Amino acid sequence: MxxxxxxxxxxxxxxxxxxxxxxxxxxxxxxxxxxxxxxxxxxxxxxxxxxxxxxxxxxxxxxxxxxxxxxxxxxxxxDEPDQSCAAADAIARDRLMEVERRIASLTALKAELERMVEGCSHGHVGECRVIEILADHGECRFHEGPAEPAAFGQ
Amino acid sequence: MxxxxxxxxxxxxxxxxxxxxxxxxxxxxxxxxxxxxxxxxxxxxxxxxxxxxxxxxxxxxxxxxxxxxxxxxxxxxxDEPDQSCAAADAIARDRLMEVERRIASLTALKAELERMVEGCSHGHVGECRVIEILADHGECRFHEGPAEPAAFGQ
DNA sequence: CTAATTCCTCCAGCGACTAGAGGAGCAAGC
DNA sequence: GCTTGCTCCTCTAGTCGCTGGAGGAATTAG
The missing domain is CATH 1.10.1660.10 (Multidrug-efflux Transporter Regulator; Chain: A; Domain 2)
Structure with a gap:
């Protein structure tokens, strides 16, 4: 054969x-x-x-x-089908938690961006809400702890 | 002075x-x-x-x-406050749309990961739902067009 | 037989940093 | 003055997951 x-x-x-x-x-x-x-x-x-x-x-x-x-x-x-699948399960769970964190972060981000865009009066830059909010962090509703400083964007 | x-x-x-x-x-x-x-x-x-x-x-x-x-x-x-803020507005809008796309994609992803994790019987790998779903794309509910092939993860 | 296509390897680059080596400056305490 | 320890300097290389290009060999179509 x-x-x-x-x-x-x-x-x-x-x-x-x-x-x-x-x-x-x-x-x-x-x-x-x-x-x-x-x-x-x-x-x-x-x-x-x-x-x-x-x-x-x-x-x-x-x-x-x-x-x-x-x-x-x-x-x-x-490759080893007889092993316990706990490890695979853990990896998937980790990934799920990460995705949930991301979604939460992005949802807060979305709200902040909407606030920027909606507030924009389409005039000139001097009174632009977008620039304004970016310049003044204090005005911003989007705050996160310093735990994961670089994970916002993506 | x-x-x-x-x-x-x-x-x-x-x-x-x-x-x-x-x-x-x-x-x-x-x-x-x-x-x-x-x-x-x-x-x-x-x-x-x-x-x-x-x-x-x-x-x-x-x-x-x-x-x-x-x-x-x-x-x-x-730096030029007299200019129209249309450009700033456009940048923020683009970003907002991107964030919305990301949230949608991640939400679909979350559903798929939940299906994996919930289906796992915590036995051994041979019958693990996590591995199974990964191995067989046809079983998967999470499909996207080939538009943005690398944007899923982040 | 030629021309077009596919494949090969190797190397460089992306974005947005991050980390480390090896050295110089500077403030405080003795 | 002198030492200790901190901060700062430059420069290089590494991160992650690819992506693209150069320059050349092999295969395929006509």
Whole structure:
């Protein structure tokens, strides 16, 4: 039963079907997220179905905002189906909490931006609410503790 | 009337009162967001009150997630109070729309993560909902058009 | 056989910082 | 004066997750 010649795919095909760009696929290989596939005689990467699955997993996890390191852990877990899934659960829970924090922060941000935009009288800059609020933090309703100073924007 | 000796602040003091870290202040100077202040005899930066105000403006704008380039424009506008504030208004509106998009995306994401976490039976990995959903994109309720492929996470 | 396309590697860059090395200035206490 | 310890200086390199380009080899279509 050494048949089934194993479909092989070029990196371009893999990119097309997975929606992950070619340089990104090579990057994932470089950082050890995706195994180095065998090469053709001409030195080109030849991927198999398992690689496709793995890349789909990665892509999906990235879409859901998991960090590369978290994905590494999740992939390791996936390879050992008998282990407890507590670790995977914890990673997903962490991510959920982070997303909830983000939404809360962005909602406060939205309110503040609305206040800026609605208050703008469309006159000249000297009396512009947008500039005014930016200049005077005291006027602002959007305050956060100094816990996560750089997490607002994104 | 050449009095009022102009209070001077060291970079450390400025950092303390503004909440912006010392290297970040130097970085802002390097990229031309903050003017290069005069130096003391010993070569140290000596900031005045106007610099403090400018930095507070920058910090606040960064907190609200404006990009450096947008802040550059806003600062230029602030310096010319007779101009129309349409540009400032547009920047704030853009930002607001972006934030709204982010919130929508994150809300969908949150739902998907909840589905993962709630479905997890806390058994072993082989039947873990978290891994399962990540592996099979078809099962996932969280789909977005390919418009902004990298904006999910943050 | 040629031309177009795809692939290869390597290196540089993005944004917005952050961290560290190695050295100089400065204020306070002895 | 001298030492201690803090702050400051410049410069370089690293972070994260890619993205893009140069320059060249391999494959495919006509």
């Amino acid at each position: 050494a048949k089934a010649p194993k479909a092989q795919f070029s990196i371009g095909e893999v990119a097309q079907t997975s929606g992950v760009k070619v340089p990104t696929i090579r990057y994932y290989e470089e950082i050890g997220l995706l195994p180095s596939p065998p090469r053709t005689d001409g030195g080109r990467r030849a991927y198999g179905a398992e690689d496709m699955r793995r890349l789909a997993f990665i892509r999906h996890a990235r879409e859901l905002g998991f960090e590369i390191d978290a994905i590494r852990t999740l992939l390791r877990l996936q | 050449a009095k009022a000796p102009k209070a001077q602040f060291s970079i450390g003091e400025v950092a303390q009162t503004s909440g912006v870290k010392v290297p970040t202040i130097r970085y802002y100077e390097e990229i031309g967001l903050l003017p290069s202040p005069p130096r003391t005899d010993g070569g140290r930066r000596a900031y005045g009150a106007e610099d403090m105000r400018r930095l507070a403006f920058i910090r606040h704008a960064r907190e609200l997630g404006f990009e450096i380039d947008a802040i550059r424009t806003l600062l230029r506008l602030q």
